[in-house]
Amino acid sequence: MNSFNSAKSALYKKIETAGDLMAFSFRYFREAFKPPFEIKEIFKQFYILILKSLPLVSITGLILGLTLALQLKPTLGKFGAESLIPSLLSVSIFREIGPIIISLICAGKMGSAIGAELGSMKVTEQIAAMEVSAVRPFRYLVVSRVTAAIIGVPLLIIYADSLSILGGFIALKLQSDISIPLYISLAFDVLGFGDIVPSLLKTFAFGFTIGIVGSYKGYNCSRGTESVGMAANSAVVLSSLLIILLDMIAVQISSLF
Amino acid sequence: MQKETENIIVLKNVCKAFASVEVLKNINIDIKKGETAVVLGKSGTGKSVILQCIVGLLKPDRGEVNVFGKNIFGLNEDEFLEFRKKTGFLFQSGALYDSMSVRENLEFPLIRHFNLSKSELKERVAKSLDEVGLLSAIDKMPSEVSGGMRKRIGLARTLILAPEILLYDEPTTGLDPATSRDISHLIRKVQKERNITSVVVTHDMECVDITADRIAVLKSGEFVTVGLPEDVKKSEDPYIKSFFIQTNEKY
Ligand SMILES: Nc1ncnc2c1ncn2[C@@H]1O[C@H](COP(=O)(O)OP(=O)(O)OP(=O)(O)O)[C@@H](O)[C@H]1O
Ligand SMILES: [Mg+2]
Numbered sequence: 001m002n003s004f005n006s007a008k009s010a011l012y013k014k015i016e017t018a019g020d021l022m023a024f025s026f027r028y029f030r031e032a033f034k035p036p037f038e039i040k041e042i043f044k045q046f047y048i049l050i051l052k053s054l055p056l057v058s059i060t061g062l063i064l065g066l067t068l069a070l071q072l073k074p075t076l077g078k079f080g081a082e083s084l085i086p087s088l089l090s091v092s093i094f095r096e097i098g099p100i101i102i103s104l105i106c107a108g109k110m111g112s113a114i115g116a117e118l119g120s121m122k123v124t125e126q127i128a129a130m131e132v133s134a135v136r137p138f139r140y141l142v143v144s145r146v147t148a149a150i151i152g153v154p155l156l157i158i159y160a161d162s163l164s165i166l167g168g169f170i171a172l173k174l175q176s177d178i179s180i181p182l183y184i185s186l187a188f189d190v191l192g193f194g195d196i197v198p199s200l201l202k203t204f205a206f207g208f209t210i211g212i213v214g215s216y217k218g219y220n221c222s223r224g225t226e227s228v229g230m231a232a233n234s235a236v237v238l239s240s241l242l243i244i245l246l247d248m249i250a251v252q253i254s255s256l257f
Numbered sequence: 258m259q260k261e262t263e264n265i266i267v268l269k270n271v272c273k274a275f276a277s278v279e280v281l282k283n284i285n286i287d288i289k290k291g292e293t294a295v296v297l298g299k300s301g302t303g304k305s306v307i308l309q310c311i312v313g314l315l316k317p318d319r320g321e322v323n324v325f326g327k328n329i330f331g332l333n334e335d336e337f338l339e340f341r342k343k344t345g346f347l348f349q350s351g352a353l354y355d356s357m358s359v360r361e362n363l364e365f366p367l368i369r370h371f372n373l374s375k376s377e378l379k380e381r382v383a384k385s386l387d388e389v390g391l392l393s394a395i396d397k398m399p400s401e402v403s404g405g406m407r408k409r410i411g412l413a414r415t416l417i418l419a420p421e422i423l424l425y426d427e428p429t430t431g432l433d434p435a436t437s438r439d440i441s442h443l444i445r446k447v448q449k450e451r452n453i454t455s456v457v458v459t460h461d462m463e464c465v466d467i468t469a470d471r472i473a474v475l476k477s478g479e480f481v482t483v484g485l486p487e488d489v490k491k492s493e494d495p496y497i498k499s500f501f502i503q504t505n506e507k508y
Pocket of ligand 2: 304305306349426
């Protein structure tokens with residue numbers, strides 16, 4: 001009976017968190033379009049977020065394309081369909097693998113950074129200090145970071161997708177003699193509107209998720225320094241989970257068209 | 258012209274509990290314009306909570322917080338921001354913005370509230386830091402300065418906005434006696450010059466002697482005494498007495 005009750009209260013807590021997170025998201029949209037804007041801070045956060053994730057995203061992007069091409073080669077080679085590799089690669093990278101893998105990496109990198117930074121600001125009363133000096137910390141801290149993530153994550157994904165295509169080329173070049181123009185035309189000719197636009201749209205949603213969950217966890221961090229680590233950690237867990245769920249929904253929706 | 262006796266901060270039956278622990282049970286006090294009220298109380302009795310209720314960082318479970326004649330929890334967003342602009346708060350920890358240099362810490366609220374030229378900005382930041390004796394730390398990062406310095410920089414950052422109300426949470430704790438005295442005199446000076454209404458939470462008896470117009474003693478969630486310093490000091494209550502003998506016993 002006791003364990004039932006504790007499970008029940010844990011469930012209530014989850015539902016409460018979901019509600020709070022929704023309210024927090026609405027607050028972002030309410031505040032993001034009201035002046036005074038913290039433009040300088042948005043650029044600063046954008047720069048920081050991109051810079052922090054760039055090395056890992058670059059390596060992942062390149063290796064992703066490389067390994068994928070190498071994996072595809074033996075199977076497709078058996079059917080004499082090696083010429084399909086570039087198009088298969090580009091479709092799978094642009095539609096699915098690029099967005100999801102890079103978003104999960106960004107969730108790890110950015111989500112934990114935002115959660116930890118805002119969490120420690122909360123614990124050391126820096127957020128309260130901003131509030132007391134009538135500065136609107138939500139706008140300065142949260143709107144700037146979320147906006148930076150909304151713009152930054154899609155850009156990183158496009159960048160990583162391109163590197164993956166390059167990685168695929170390197171893999172093929174090592175084993176056969178394919179020219180760049182041929183590779184590019186094979187890779188990009190198959191890409192249609194339906195491969196690019198829906199997946200681009202969902203990357204904005206992923207960016208938003210990373211920014212808002214990290215900010216939410218940090219901003220609502222409880223007292224005590226150990227909660228800063230918890231905020232960072234749970235930001236990564238929750239945003240990764242939400243990204244995967246959103247991806248599933250996005251795939252369902254885009255398959256309707 | 259405002260009346261001398263105008264009450265600026267009024268707390269009425271303020272109660273606040275955290276997870277079923279009643280920290281504040283029934284807090285009542287009127288603080289007049291230009292007056293400095295000192296709050297004494299053992300560690301953990303809720304002194305910081307009182308200050309946070311006055312500035313609206315915490316909402317009491319029951320009771321009213323009236324500042325400048327209005328219930329602060331009845332204000333709309335713009336009025337609330339106006340109220341916050343007129344109120345300064347020195348956090349117990351200093352609460353410096355770690356990602357900004359000392360100069361940026363002071364500029365941060367200033368550039369958002371006033372339309373100052375670059376030179377005016379520079380001048381005000383320098384003057385404010387000079388008041389707390391830390392002009393030399395202007396280009397340091399918060400991580401590079403000591404705990405006592407952080408607190409003084411926090412004080413400079415609070416004073417720079419020239420608020421009408423100042424709430425100090427242990428302004429001299431962690432400072433050496435000479436610096437403590439300087440800070441206490443600064444608090445007094447600012448109050449006299451600008452006719453500021455203030456609440457000081459402190460354990461430092463010298464600070465009490467320098468700054469207090471009135472003393473309120475907090476015990477188990479209520480003010481057991483609110484009165485003039487000379488009257489409170491004469492009290493026979495052992496709890497109240499314990500604050501005043503502590504200075505002699507320390508050495
Ligand atoms: N935001 C909060 N959430 C939960 N509990 C709190 C919160 N703020 C204060 N408390 C609790 O309220 C009580 C009073 O805290 P407060 O910080 O006001 O003490 P204090 O009188 O300022 O003590 P000190 O002299 O040590 O600073 C403590 O038991 C503290 O744990
Ligand atoms: Mg305290």
